[in-house]
Amino acid sequence: MTSTMQHVPLGIRRLLEHAVTVYADQKLFTAQPGGDLTEATFAETGANAARLAHALVELGVGQGDRVATLMWNNQEHVEAYYAVPAMGAVLHPLNLRLPGEQIAFVANHAEDKVVIVDHTLLAPVSALLPALKTIEHVIVNSPAGADTDLAAVSAAAGREIGVHDYAQLIAGRPGEFDWPETDENAAAAMCYTSGTTGDPKGVVYSHRSIFLHSMAAVGPAMMGLSQSDRVLAIVPQFHVLAWGLPYIAFYSGVELVLPGPFLQPEPLARMIEKTRLNRASGVPTIWQGLLAHLEANPDIDVSSLKEAVVGGSACPPALMEAYDRLGITLLHAYGMTETSPMVTVARPPAGLTPEQAWPYRLTQGRFVANVAARLVGADGSVLPWDGVSAGELELRGPWIAGGYYGVDDEDKFHDGWLRTGDVGHISPEGYLTLTDRAKDVIKSGGEWISSVQLENLLMAHPAVAEASVIGVPDERWGERPLALVVPRSGAEVSFIELREFLADKIARWQVPERWAVISEVPKTSVGKFDKKRLREQYALGELEPELVSSH
Template sequence: MMDYPLLLRSVLYRANTVFPEKEIVSRDYSGIFRYTYRALYQRVSQLARALDRLGIDAHEHVASFAWNHHRHLELYFAVPCSQRVLHTVNIRLFKEQLIYVINHAKDRVLFVDEDLLPVIEEIATELPTVHTYIVMTDKSELPATSLPNAISYENLIAHEEKDYEWPIFDENTTAILGYTSATTGMPKGVEYSHRGLYLHCLMALTGELGTDESDVTLPIVPMFHVNAWGRPYSDTWIGAKQVYPGSRPQISDLCTLIDQEKVTYSVGVPTVWMGILNYVRQHPGKFDFRHVRYFLSGGSALPMALIEAYEKELNIHLYQGYGQTETTPVTFIGMQKAKFQSLPYAEQLQKRAKSGLLVPGLEMKIINAGGEEIAHDGVEMGELLLKGPWVIKEYYQDPEKTKESFKDGWFRTGDIVTMDQDGYLQIVDRTRDLIKSGGEWISSVDLENAIMGHPAVAEAAVIGIPHERWQERPLACVVVKPGETLTKEALMAFLEARVARWWLPDDLVFVSEIPKTSVGKFSKKTLREQYNSGQL
């Protein structure tokens, strides 16, 4: 066999060679922007040449601080394919965290969206390694900014040649640097190699329910977090029409794009799917979703009631996936085995509400506190460990965290799970979110799903609170759907028939919203802080 490295340049090459006329759609500041894969290739080449001109050497870090749009997609290719490293900075990190990750990465150039300029302007004096700022806007003039050495993106690439000699190098070279969303402590750096991203793409085209050239994809999950779950690369490789939601997309924008661009596939977190369902309910007959093949949900547990509502009200299959920043991210997908298709609907639903089956290419084991592997009976719980070609081997320049997170060559996910006899994984909880009451474990995830099964509940999050006798007891924070009314008594009566009596929350607190993390998950850390300060 040829000694041919697995590099992202192959993805770009195929899109330009095989699908040059296929369309990419991007919601820009002045309206909808459309171009082709041929034009993408040309602009990527221009951007790579511009980075040469700026003096950015191989392996140096280039940062993006941006939403999901076509310019960000161009960075996804121009930076790593020219042997540099793209650091996708999470735009929702706190000020101190932003300063930390940009300095820790030693970014040389920072590409920033026009509407995010104030965030970077506030911290620019504390970013000593950044020497140039590129402002991404569709306006002809550079927006007013206090950033030093600021250049308009379009002006940067405008006069460069539209082709580039892409280098060949070691496939284990870092392509993208991302950081965890920092639920505890400072974010941890995670390096994604060309080889890992390449193989993750191949898995996505075979094990992730499959997409092809006929699909129209909408990556709602942010490009600044875990590579938008790999969609920008896998969708480019197969020549799918890609639709990017742009700056600060609202639920109404997403619904409009799904309708008008005839989206067939999209990926997002459960809070997004809840929002879309409720918005469609509020605007009956306004949107046509008949062309949608399925949606994929991840980031946190998918309530069974939401899966059922999508099928019955929108005729859309909503599937669940599971992964982490450290795993590029996809590791499990909630595909339905053929043998279950003849089961009663309620039983099929139970399988689909689980986190899913291990994707091709990875290995796993589940161990108890003593380090022994547990039975795959759907009951016994343990910590999930993973190994594979797109699982990290260390945290970027953080030996202490690396030592804590690996065991005999396996990555410790920190998730407590069960696995049934059919191979379906179920996330029970994060180790820090399990509630230990009277020596027994209560899964906050399962309790949340039960609560969100009530037709009047929009969202629910459960945390453990100290208890003098039982050590911890569950407290449920509940958001009621607009226009609905619900009492504690009615909700407790609903739960009594669905969970063990000792799982019932000691209290139910109705709140206007559940705080979210930077990537749209329920922030239980914030809820605990609110409880401790008397705000709940």
């Protein structure tokens, strides 16, 4: 027996058509130099997406062709988010923080045909053009009145290539497009992993996976968004499609504030104050910097902001407590490029006091419907959800990757499950707690030490701004933790004091005896602590630990 329901493919075009009619007057705000903000309605954004689609067809872009973007979070980037997949091509946001050689590798591997680039990024793109073998056209997004030398871009390529101004290219074209009925399982967009180990790998999202992810993400158990919300989208559009926010917005009518390249604490604080936004998303390092700015400038009114989703890496509890005092809830979420990314959000069960809810907030959160999870032990056995048994997290679901584009990686995918490389445990109620990355767990004397736990405890000390912990070789124990701390401005750190601070909270054998002060913790292209770089620095002798006491 089959259903009597109509078969209507889930597609990006339907998100677009819905938004430009039902939510036509909802707005996107884009930050400009000097603190100004430009505004565009969803209807205006949709009309420009249609104009861009007409232009891309004229440039020879067809079904399945890849259109890359190298752009900040702005209105034109959102227009590309809709024009490209809705016309049947594939959107490919390039990570502008990757090294040039990795950007070239990714663009060539994806066989990008066109790249849309912000004018502020034109110089590095021009330098890379000779290495971008498949690019046929460059579209430059320049502000009105900008004197952009398009001829110089063409000359830099060293071959015949089309170079166009974005505004001029779409000007005068129809604001409507006959969007094709695309197979919902066809590719809509692709992002590459950050390449911290080996070459970046491509994850291809389908129209269906993006649509279902948007439906789930707006739900009350996840982001809990509606047309009454205005969200500051700090997470870059090149990072897992800005956690899906441009698609979530058009699905639910959420208004977006797009910060462009202005990601420093001062302009972000002013955006919150000026737009009276109530929600936000970003990695912990953004919130660390903003907190320091708000504490130094208490006159800035950010009282409209009530909740911010924090992902990318674990949020230090001390940071969550500091924002609680400002009336802002930092909400843990978990995901990765391979998971679209939403997997869990740490909303506590209903009816709890703040004290009772606190332990739930410190987890990575509860699994959303349609994401199946299991923990696998070192011996390959599947472990129970008892809040104690720790193993590697594996996932599957309609927006979870089942492979990489053009690359076989049997170690990452098996039995239809994605191996996340994250180690943790799951409570009987379905709350995930990650204790470390599998590659970052410190194996000391046959026991595991969680580097994440040590980092969170250290960052709760009033003298510590940031801390990262890595495992280093030890003749007796195999590995021991090396604690690298960044002092707060004007503060002095005492390693003996920090050791005693930790000894009150964890077993003494887990307390590091190797310590060093560093000026900052290196970050990956998506804002995570770059422990690979720290391990390299240690191996090269660039870090000089102080041995505070014997173990």
